[in-house]
Amino acid sequence: MYSTGVPLPFELFYACEVSNCASVENRLHDAFGDHRISKGREFFRIAPERVKSALLLAEIREVRLGDEIFENTEVKAEVEAAKRRSRFRLSMIGVTPGSELQLAKDPKIICTTIDDGNKVDYLGDVTSLSDAALRAHNALGDDWPAVSGP
Helix, strand or coil, rough: CCCCCCCCCCCCCCEEEEHHHHHHHHHHHHHHHHHHHHCCCCCCCCHHHHHHHHCCCCCCECCCCHHHHCCCHHHHHHHHHHHHHHCCHHHHHCCCCCEEEECCEEEEEEEEEECCEEEEEEEEEEEEEEEHHHHHHHHHHCCCCCCCCC
C-alpha cells in the first residue's frame, strides 16, 4: 500500500499470511488483471469475495486486527488512519446526483444516484449502493452474502 498510495478510504476485507508473497501477488495479477482499474496502479474493480477465495488457496493462516503482524508501527498507523477516514461517498470520486452507474459484471444493469452519499434508485427502490450491488449480483446468480457497493 505504501508504494502505490491509497486514493480513497478503504476497508480491510481480508488478510492472510502466505508462504511466497511475490508468487501469490503475481498469480493474483494474472488471474484478475482484466479487472485492473488502471494499468500502472495496484487497484482492481472486483468483488472482494472473489479475491478472498483465491487467497484461501495459498493461505497459511488468516490474519486479524490485533495479531502481531499489525503491531508493526507503520502498518498499525495506516490501519488506524483508515478507520478514522470518512465513510465512502460518491462525491469523493466526482459522481453527482442523477448519474447512472453500471454493474461492471453486466453493464445493462444500472442504478441512478440519488444524492452525493451512497443512495441510489435501483429498480424503483431507494437503497444503498451496496444493497443495490448485492441485489444485482444475486439476480445474476451470484450467491454472495455481502458486497461493497463501490
